Amino acid sequence: MGPTANSSYSNVVKEYFFYVETNLIVLNLVPSKGSFGFLNAVEIIPEGNKVFVDSVRRVGANGGNSSLNLSKRGIETMYRLNVGGSFISPSQDSILWRKWEADSGYMINADAGSEIRNRSNITYANPNDTFAGPLEVYESARTLTNTEVMEKRFNMSWKLRIDPDFEYLIRLHFCELVYDKPNQRIFRIFIDNKTAADNFDVYSRAGGMNIAYHEDYLDSVSSKTNAIWIQLGPDPTTGSAGTDALLNGLEVFKISRNGNLAYVETYTNIGTRKNSKSLILWVGIGVVIASIVILAAICTVIICFCKKKNDTKKNPNGWRPLFLNGTITNSTANAKGTSSANQNHPNGGTIRSGRRFTLTEIRAATSNFDESLVIGVGGFGKVYKGEIDESSLVAVKRSHPQSQQGLTEFETEIELLSKLRHRHLVSLIGFCDEQSEMILVYEYMANGTLRNHLFGSDLPPLSWKQRLDICIGAARGLHYLHTGSDRGIIHRDVKTTNILLDEDFVAKMSDFGLSKTGPSLEHTHVSTAVKGSFGYLDPEYFRRQQLTEKSDVYSFGVVLFEVICARAVINPTLPKDQINLAEWAMRWQRERSIESILDPRLKGHYCPESLMRFGEIAEKCLGDEGKSRPTMGEVLWHLEYVLQLHEAWLRSNVDSVKDVVNSDPDLQSQMKDDEDGEFSQVMDQRGR
Missing domain, CATH: 2.60.120.430 (Galactose-binding lectin)
Incomplete structure (x- = not known):
């Protein structure tokens, strides 16, 4: 064709x-009513x-x-x-x-x-x-x-x-x-x-x-x-x-089925055999009903217009609602850019938090999208550092016209973040959709992405305790996504660039444009096209197009190995057996030698047992089948246990840690940058 x-x-x-049993072939064309059948050519070839x-x-x-x-x-x-x-x-x-x-x-x-x-x-x-x-x-x-x-x-x-x-x-x-x-x-x-x-x-x-x-x-x-x-x-x-x-x-x-190769969608066609008088009667009734509906709609519009006009007088700064999947996103922001809490709408919809910014406000906040303010680039577009209400720092994510993501992801992110609130999820402050722009405004995360602190930048290395705290925070955010609503939410793009760190290095999950609502009680998975990031993608999801919460668990397992090794998940410049981080790290983990590929900057100041347990958790997350992987709740529990092991080791090895710090200028510099953190607590004999 x-x-x-x-x-x-x-x-x-x-x-x-x-199959032909006679010397004659009869070809009939039976057109549908009101149509006609035609044929340009016929070829008959014996096989x-x-x-x-x-x-x-x-x-x-x-x-x-x-x-x-x-x-x-x-x-x-x-x-x-x-x-x-x-x-x-x-x-x-x-x-x-x-x-x-x-x-x-x-x-x-x-x-x-x-x-x-x-x-x-x-x-x-x-x-x-x-x-x-x-x-x-x-x-x-x-x-x-x-x-x-x-x-x-x-x-x-x-x-x-x-x-x-x-x-x-x-x-x-x-x-x-x-x-x-x-x-x-x-x-x-x-x-x-x-x-x-x-x-x-x-x-x-x-x-x-x-x-x-x-x-x-x-x-x-x-x-x-x-x-x-x-x-x-x-x-x-x-x-x-x-x-x-x-x-x-x-x-x-x-x-063919029962001698027939035709497929016709079945439907009920009620009333097609009624006589013409009945048809005219029903048409007349339909016209009357339609007239009544139209009059009612006109009256409703007039009443709503008058009500809106009165509301505008009461609130001159009010703005029109954004309709998303049948719900209404609408709120009034205060001077700091925060929004009112969720509340029931009298008409059955939902009034959700989220400030609608004008494009003028966004341009003012980002100095007209100044390139020097770009703090990140992703599949959606560029992310700018901005300032609203004269003092509040925000992250402004602006969609690029050639972006791989579009209106669906834009609406998904607003819809999800407007109803989710958690310490370990990035908060959505508002959005802008003027002049075909798709812009999201988030709380500003001063320390950027987890990936930037692991490799590829000149930032000081994260300590083992900081890495554990960050992994625990991200796990808490994902556990909340999976269990915080009736059907749960599957993130679908868990990776180190989507784990952001605030000024206190508190980890928060971000970028929910690809997220999907989990399966209903009578189903075990969500059938959907494969989306995500290569290197983190659950192979079972890739093969079957069946998405579950365990797909996030697999991606999180890759993140855990990335935290251990501090290298990219895919690096084509390395030898063949090292290109894929998950495969390479799993080989060492199965040999119980994960310390051989540990970030060398952690040498001497980590608990060996905590590292061993951490590797075991990552290995379980990367199970071949989803049913063999732990839940995020179980992953979180084990990570908290790993942190307890490390903290106990720190308290019992104060002198050895002190010797390592004194012999390493980089660690001395890191200790100065972390006066209230892990090193100061270890060096202080009074403990925490």
Whole structure:
């Protein structure tokens, strides 16, 4: 399907396979009422029963082979994709004149798979396979991008829209283009989150390198599903050299149900068989009802206008409400920029805190968005340091026109922060939405992001106790998000740049633009598109598109390792086995040698047992499956225990800590900067 050359029109090509027992084919076009049917061309091509076989492996828990009963059923081609390659025209598929589309537009993340090509003497594993696809399909493929960076649990994913309540034949085309021995590239195949194949080795199944081969799978789609997910990923349990997957081509065929390939959405059409008199009667009644509703609406508008006018006289500084998801965000700010508490709206809505700033006020607060006041840059846009009401410092986040985030994230952040208040969540002061601007105003966090204090800046290093306090604060904020409302809230973008520190180094979670309300009681997860930051992303969420609170727990586990090692979660300049922090740190942690990769600036002033326990918590957070990970409440409890261990160690090792400080000029400087903190408490024999 696609637009024709030199034309504003589009063409549609439908392809069907069916068994013929006579020498006659009858084609009928039955147009809908008031419409007409037409056809530009028909092609009939015999395929000689060589394209499909009757017995196909069924995906799912039961597995086994199923009979398609092809002599009684029809087949419709839904998708035919040249994976990793370009468009193949029908003239290039000389046997059956098929069209092969490029696959990139159907991938969840096209960058997840790299394109590879090899034109060296490709042959078919079976003579009948010439009907499966032209050699051009097998000369290109996709493999996972940067497999040394990705954790061995991520997949290449294709999402294909289909009609519900049918059976589908999924055909995967393979040709090993790189490895010349078996057991070099072994991977898994998932169809609709069901395992289709484990330990899949293209070389072994095809019988060698550069040999074209395909596999067919049968999947039953429920009436509630309108898409098929095809996912390929490495099998980390095999120890193969190639820790990625490979795919050359992909086809999806719909199989008829009760002799029918048509899909019509069911609906109730009440009254369509009434006679014309009844129809006129009902139309007349509808007109009368509509007139009454319109008159009532006009009266309501007049009354509201008069009421608003009176309210404006009483409050000349009042401002119009922002409508978000059916609720009204409205409050009056005091001179310091704080807002009134939440209260019930008499009309059933909710009046929530949050000051609406004018664009003039925002420009004055930021010296017309002076670049020298930029304190951060993120996916939403730039963050400026500002001053409102002559004395109150704020952080002003302004959306960039080309931002990856938009109105949805803007509304989500206002909606969430306007109803959440916690010591360890950044407070929203207000917003501005004038002249197509999307601006959020937060409390100012004097010490910036946790990441800046770990690496990449000339700031003094954080002590082990400070790091523990910060992790505990962030855990408290996340625990409140997960448990503070009926369904909880999943942050979905936990990382060190979203953990901010105030003037007292109190940690607060920020950036809620990607947050989602948790699942209802009758569900275990929220089905949603994958969003988040690479390196922190829960692989189970990435693979299944099923978001849970344990996805935040996984991301927080990566943060804990980042706190230990003080390095970026992804660093392509390092050796292959060190590029991904989570994988690298987990290897050391499983060997119980996490101190080997500890930030060297912490040497000599940390409790070894507390570090060991801290590493164990991080390891549990990075469990392969969400159900095996702790809750944020459990993580918080263990972190508080780790802090107690460290504080007890400090009290019992005053002399040794003093010697380390006296021998290290950097620690002496840090102690001066932290007169009321950890070092002063340890050096003071009176304790705390």
